[in-house]
Amino acid sequence: MAANKNPRSQEPNDDLPLVYVHRQTSFGLPLKDRLVNHFRLVDPCDCDSTHKPIDTSLSNSVRALVVIGYTPLTSETLSFLPSLELVVGSSAGLDKVDLQECHRRGIVVTNASLAFSEDAADYAMALLLDVLRRISAAERYIRGRMWPVKGDYRLGSKLRGKRAGIVGLGAIGSEVAKRLMAFGCTIAYNSRKKKPSVLFPFYSTVCDLAANSDILIITCSLTPKTRHIVNKDVMTALGSEGLIINVGRGALIDQEELVQFLMRGNIYGAGLDVFENEPHVPEELFALENVVLSPHRAVLTPESLEAVQELIFTNLKAFFSNEPLRSVVHIE
Amino acid sequence: MAANKNPRSQEPNDDLPLVYVHRQTSFGLPLKDRLVNHFRLVDPCDCDSTHKPIDTSLSNSVRALVVIGYTPLTSETLSFLPSLELVVGSSAGLDKVDLQECHRRGIVVTNASLAFSEDAADYAMALLLDVLRRISAAERYIRGRMWPVKGDYRLGSKLRGKRAGIVGLGAIGSEVAKRLMAFGCTIAYNSRKKKPSVLFPFYSTVCDLAANSDILIITCSLTPKTRHIVNKDVMTALGSEGLIINVGRGALIDQEELVQFLMRGNIYGAGLDVFENEPHVPEELFALENVVLSPHRAVLTPESLEAVQELIFTNLKAFFSNEPLRSVVHIE
Numbered sequence: 001m002a003a004n005k006n007p008r009s010q011e012p013n014d015d016l017p018l019v020y021v022h023r024q025t026s027f028g029l030p031l032k033d034r035l036v037n038h039f040r041l042v043d044p045c046d047c048d049s050t051h052k053p054i055d056t057s058l059s060n061s062v063r064a065l066v067v068i069g070y071t072p073l074t075s076e077t078l079s080f081l082p083s084l085e086l087v088v089g090s091s092a093g094l095d096k097v098d099l100q101e102c103h104r105r106g107i108v109v110t111n112a113s114l115a116f117s118e119d120a121a122d123y124a125m126a127l128l129l130d131v132l133r134r135i136s137a138a139e140r141y142i143r144g145r146m147w148p149v150k151g152d153y154r155l156g157s158k159l160r161g162k163r164a165g166i167v168g169l170g171a172i173g174s175e176v177a178k179r180l181m182a183f184g185c186t187i188a189y190n191s192r193k194k195k196p197s198v199l200f201p202f203y204s205t206v207c208d209l210a211a212n213s214d215i216l217i218i219t220c221s222l223t224p225k226t227r228h229i230v231n232k233d234v235m236t237a238l239g240s241e242g243l244i245i246n247v248g249r250g251a252l253i254d255q256e257e258l259v260q261f262l263m264r265g266n267i268y269g270a271g272l273d274v275f276e277n278e279p280h281v282p283e284e285l286f287a288l289e290n291v292v293l294s295p296h297r298a299v300l301t302p303e304s305l306e307a308v309q310e311l312i313f314t315n316l317k318a319f320f321s322n323e324p325l326r327s328v329v330h331i332e
Numbered sequence: 333m334a335a336n337k338n339p340r341s342q343e344p345n346d347d348l349p350l351v352y353v354h355r356q357t358s359f360g361l362p363l364k365d366r367l368v369n370h371f372r373l374v375d376p377c378d379c380d381s382t383h384k385p386i387d388t389s390l391s392n393s394v395r396a397l398v399v400i401g402y403t404p405l406t407s408e409t410l411s412f413l414p415s416l417e418l419v420v421g422s423s424a425g426l427d428k429v430d431l432q433e434c435h436r437r438g439i440v441v442t443n444a445s446l447a448f449s450e451d452a453a454d455y456a457m458a459l460l461l462d463v464l465r466r467i468s469a470a471e472r473y474i475r476g477r478m479w480p481v482k483g484d485y486r487l488g489s490k491l492r493g494k495r496a497g498i499v500g501l502g503a504i505g506s507e508v509a510k511r512l513m514a515f516g517c518t519i520a521y522n523s524r525k526k527k528p529s530v531l532f533p534f535y536s537t538v539c540d541l542a543a544n545s546d547i548l549i550i551t552c553s554l555t556p557k558t559r560h561i562v563n564k565d566v567m568t569a570l571g572s573e574g575l576i577i578n579v580g581r582g583a584l585i586d587q588e589e590l591v592q593f594l595m596r597g598n599i600y601g602a603g604l605d606v607f608e609n610e611p612h613v614p615e616e617l618f619a620l621e622n623v624v625l626s627p628h629r630a631v632l633t634p635e636s637l638e639a640v641q642e643l644i645f646t647n648l649k650a651f652f653s654n655e656p657l658r659s660v661v662h663i664e
Contacts, residue, residue, distance in 0.1 A: 118492045122515060126461035133633075135458050135626060136471045142625040143618050147611040153627045158635035160450045182514035183454060279479040286475050293474040294467060295485045301465075303490035 016040040017320045018061055020081065023068035031309040039316060064319055066090065066312055067097060075101040086319050088312050092116040092172065092299050093249055094329060095222035103331040110315050111221075113171040114327040115307035116299035121175030123298035124217055124247045125183075127271025130292045131243055132156050137289045157268070160184035165213030167206055167229065168220025168248065169195060171327070176217055188212060191220070192332065206230060210237040215245065222249035225332075232257045235267055242267045247298040250276040259284050262291055273298040348372040349652045350393055352413065355400035363641040371648060396651055398422065398644055399429060407433040418651050420644050424448040424504065424631050425581050426661060427554035435663040442647050443553075445503040446659040447639035448631035453507030455630035456549055456579045457515075459603025462624045463575055464488050469621045489600070492516035497545030499538055499561065500552025500580065501527060503659070508549055520544060523552070524664065538562060542569040547577065554581035557664075564589045567599055574599045579630040582607040591616050594623055605630040 021029060021043035035041055042058055064086040067073050075098045078084065084107050089097060092113040102109050113120075130136050133156035141153045164180045166173045169189040177187050177200065188201040190209040195202070203209035206229050210216055216238055220226055230244065230253040238244070244267060246253055255276040261267045262285070269290035275281050278296055285291050315325050353361060353375035367373055374390055396418040399405050407430045410416060416439050421429060424445040434441050445452075462468050465488035473485050496512045498505045501521040509519050509532065520533040522541040527534070535541035538561050542548055548570055552558055562576065562585040570576070576599060578585055587608040593599045594617070601622035607613050610628055617623050647657050 118516065119490055122461060122491050123465060123467075125515075126458065126465055126467050129454060129458035130462065130467060133455060133458055133629065135455075135462060135624070136468045138626050138629060139468045139471075139624060142613055142627055145618075147613070147627045151611075153629060155629065155632050155634060158451055158633040159454050160635075179511075179514045182511045183457075184450065279483075281474055281479065286477075292467070292471060294470050295474055295479045297465065297470060297485060297487065300487050301490040302487060303492075 018042060018063065019316060020062045020065040021068065022065055022071055022073055024071045027069040027071060029068060031313060034313060064088065064316060070096050072096040074098055088315050090308050090312055092120065093221050095249055099331045108325065109329040109331065110325055110327045111329050112308040112311055112327065115311045116304050117171035117175045119301050119304045120172040120247050120299045121179055123273060124176050124245050125179050127273065127292055127294065128215060128243065128245050129159065131269040131271045132159055136292050162214040163212065164215045164217060165189065165209040167216060167218045169198060170219065173219040176219060206234050207237050210234045213238065214241060215243045218246040218248045218252050220248055220252065222251055227251050228254040230254065235261045238267060240266055244270040247273045250274040250278065255282065262288055350374060350395065351648060352394045352397040353400065354397055354403055354405055356403045359401035359403060361400060363644060366645060396420065396648060402428050404428040406430055420647050422640055422644055424452060425553050427581055431663045440657065441661040441663065442657055442659045443661050444640040444643055444659065447643045448636050449503035449507045451633050451636045452504040452579050452631045453511055455605060456508050456577050457511050459577050459605065459624055459626065460547060460575065461491065463601040463603045464491055468624050494546040495544065496547045496549060497521065497541040499548060499550045501530060502551065505551040508551060538566050539569050542566045545570065546573060547575045550578040550580045550584050552580055552584065554583055559583050560586040562586065567593045570599060572598050576602040579605045582610065587614065594620055
């Protein structure tokens with residue numbers, strides 16, 4: 001059915017390679033004009049309502065698929081594409097893609113973290129500085145007209161010399177490390193395994209990393225294994241002077257516990273770009289001064305959205321030319 | 333009169349070098365315990381109400397003076413200290429010290445910018461990222477419970493690749509440059525004169541610097557020559573996509589003009605830690621989303637306050653031992 005909805009796909013150029021566009025209707029396809037010159041797009045455009053997105057003759061031939069935004073890609077959808085070899089993701093985290101199924105079938109998956117890593121790292125630094133130096137809180141103090149009435153706002157704490165622990169030293173985590181060094185922080189990390197080319201100290205558990213850090217910066221991807229990777233034990237190990245910055249996914253942290261730790265002052269503060277049940281933010285956080293709340297913006301700028309389009313295009317071209325792909329996801 | 337107010341100065345150890353403590357009563361002297369072991373302190377502690385702070389026998393002998401906080405040091409006070417050779421400032425900016433009079437009399441002046449430079453640079457970066465990525469504004473959006481109602485907050489802009497122009501490449505400006513490089517910005521600067529050891533492009537006027545920058549970061553000291561150094565012409569040269577970050581002094585910018593530029597959207601935004609008439613902030617700014625307001629906190633953390641005490645102590649010891657001073661102010 002759906003393929004016919006797209007006027008361009010009614011006049012396919014059969015010489016061009018087939019690319020399946022997997023997206024919820026709420027996600028546009030800004031790079032369409034560019035793609036159609038190089039690929040024959042199959043864009044049913046309504047993944048919510050159909051389990052059999054395209055007719056069998058096309059679906060049997062599709063070798064490459066692009067997931068737009070956070071559109072879920074289930075094993076059921078994948079089962080209608082028997083020839084699929086490549087899934088090109090357009091977000092940094094692919095927790096809504098059934099990576100295990102892709103792995104089982106030998107489908108290669110790429111994400112967009114390369115395109116987003118700089119902006120995400122910038123945002124992590126911004127949240128860190130904001131929490132540590134109490135900038136948003138001081139902003140509210142000024143806009144609340146308190147400065148002339150109540151005098152100096154209380155001081156934050158110095159960044160230099162703090163021990164930063166990065167959870168997930170991928171594209172984003174590495175960019176964060178680069179920035180932290182310029183601010184005079186020491187750096188350690190946790191990831192699936194020690195990276196031979198990295199000189200920073202490695203801790204095999206997040207709990208050990210937290211026990212040896214003043215700041216935890218969460219940049220890893222959300223998988224069944226990393227869900228609630230920052231739990232009560234980790235926060236206890238981090239201690240009452242510790243900070244948590246999360247630019248990954250909300251469910252990487254046990255949010256209920258985090259709220260308790262923040263309310264009791266059992267950690268210094270947190271900078272949160274992501275939450276477990278977005279756009280809903282726990283009500284208790286609105287009253288707190290030691291948390292900076294951000295509406296899942298870390299990776300997004302007009303420039304990064306442009307870069308992700310470039311990356312999608314490059315990866316599709318590379319795939320059909322048998323050239324190396326960029327930003328390949330390693331699935332365990 | 334006043335010297336007798338300080339119990340310690342009633343039992344002076346005449347072998348120790350005299351140090352005059354110049355402060356308003358509102359400023360404490362946290363490093364007193366340390367200083368009294370090495371110096372004979374003269375601390376009238378009430379500079380507002382007296383023009384003749386100490387009796388003549390002492391005032392004639394004083395060679396070194398410490399200014400605490402932002403206490404004004406006028407030529408009149410200086411006139412009562414005919415032997416004065418050194419003024420040790422305890423803030424980064426010394427706009428309340430009559431530097432010209434010091435210069436005329438050959439009095440050496442040191443400031444505390446070395447102790448404050450890292451925190452000030454961190455804060456400048458925090459304000460820059462905040463304005464560019466709209467973090468405080470997004471915070472208000474979330475706390476105002478708008479996210480579930482109105483959806484995604486509008487995107488900010490990417491930092492990487494932006495052209496940063498630093499006004500005043502001293503201790504603070506140099507630390508800012510170090511950080512900006514880690515974020516992938518290009519850097520140029522303006523200062524009194526080109527610095528032979530610095531490779532960044534130099535512009536001899538702030539207007540030229542602004543015309544070639546996306547971001548202006550103001551870190552220079554306030555003097556009669558730098559008052560309103562960022563004026564209407566500079567803001568026009570910076571352009572409607574430009575950002576201004578001020579961690580120097582409020583009067584470095586023509587604040588009235590800046591308010592107009594921000595209100596009309598004739599610049600992208602501003603991050604302001606300082607204002608012309610603190611603690612008063614122009615009323616118009618409270619309604620704007622493109623400005624981040626901060627209550628003069630950039631240089632202050634518990635750690636920097638400790639470092640400034642160390643610097644004061646070190647400079648006094650160095651002076652009386654004929655050793656080189658740190659953080660000497662160059663007065664033109």
